[in-house]
Amino acid sequence: MRLSRYFLPTLKETPAEAQIASHRLMLRTGMVRQGAAGIYSWLPLGLRVLKKIEAIVREEQDKAGAIEMLMPTIQSSELWEESGRYEDYGKEMLRIEDRHGRHMLFGPTNEEMITDIFRREIKSYKDLPINLYHIQWKFRDEIRPRFGVMRGREFLMKDAYSFDLTPEDGVKSYNAMFVAYLRTFARMGLKAIPMRADTGPIGGDLSHEFIVLADTGESEVFFDKGFDKFDPLAVQPNFGDDLQPIVDQWTSLYAATEEMHDDTNCPVSDDSLIKGRGVEIGHIFFFGDKYSKPMGASVQNAEGKPVDVQMGSYGVGVSRLAGAIIEASHDDNGIIWPEAVAPFKVGLMNLGPKDENCTKTCDTIYEELQEKGVEVLYDDRSVGAGAKFTNMDLIGLPWQIALGKRGLENGVAELKNRVTGEKQEVAINDIASKLAS
């Protein structure tokens, strides 16, 4: 993408309403613009990141055996009256009336709808287990939206729903999501720690929140420093196997949010306890027949008897992750994107836009990178070199190529790593293939 033809409205100054790093940087880099409190437009750069995050979530869900579908944003109130949550959900649910006076709502979650789909279509235990998910926009009319996309009212969420015949099988489905989540967040460069959680309005008795550490996190968290040694990506798990050992390993160490933590009763000694602030990026629940029973979602077992199915639900805050990743990875100059979610892998800067030779060489590098399938943002604008450097650091692409007359004379371009700040000279002819790997 040529920057001169792109839509990337960056800001030199921080808008007054942005208080935390990720919000400031998302506005300054032109990733998002606010429409109303807690409601954002995703501009091209932000959308690219959102899609990258979404793709990783999707890949890991698919690997874990979940099946993607898509449910609507607008729902009828009928199902919610059936589950009893139409009243319970309170003002957080955005209620809408259509032209016929029918009560509709913008879905804050989809347990009711998926349960309805399930009960209509699935009648036999032979069709179990099944785990269905979608990635769809949700709306929760938060009392106080804040921190940009971290606590928006409209947000993109992946929510999966598992259905099993027995509680034991249900726990297996839960474990599969547990492991998939560990991998999902690790692939985005995040250190996420599963913590025992309150089940809140969703209900049930088995639940974990996945918390990523960030100074600006909303809640205080406490955990064993032993988590440092765990690496979710070390081994590729086989989702057909029993995953309980992996879950046991991750839940063997102490980890609690402030609501669950008790200083006087903490099993971990002070010197191995880490205190920090965290952002919740995923939450998984196993809640048995809480919805299947009132909504009549049952299958026939081998004896032909109806059995209420055992359900779990599993959420990832996709749009929130964009903010969380920035919180976890930035410096004074801007964002530092982990390569897996970077909007582009490489930023190419032409430092001599008036020089025909320099421009021609940059154009060639640009074309080579594209041919090799490397996502590149090419700053071909005729602005000063300083503006390009500063802008590129702000956007935070993992690799920067700078080529000006100076390098051109020696046949080299400068390659900078945004994470380490390390710069090296690379022969112009080699640079595209060096970045292609």
Next chain:
RNA sequence: CGGGAAGUAGCGCAGCCUGGUAGCGCACUACACUGGGGGUGUAGGGGUCGCAGGUUCAAAUCCUGUCUUCCCGACCA
């Protein structure tokens, strides 16, 4: 919902107390210079001062109401 703050050009702000020509920096447009860390100059364009009432000869400025946004708390992917 309780407590606090703010709405003036795309962004950051001054002006308001003490009513009388709407301003500054950045951004934007044109031209020239410059070209390895948001460079320099010249000339420009852009604002019903959140909205609605009221007071007044006259309101960004005073009064009343209202909407919106942000921050702190109780709730949440």
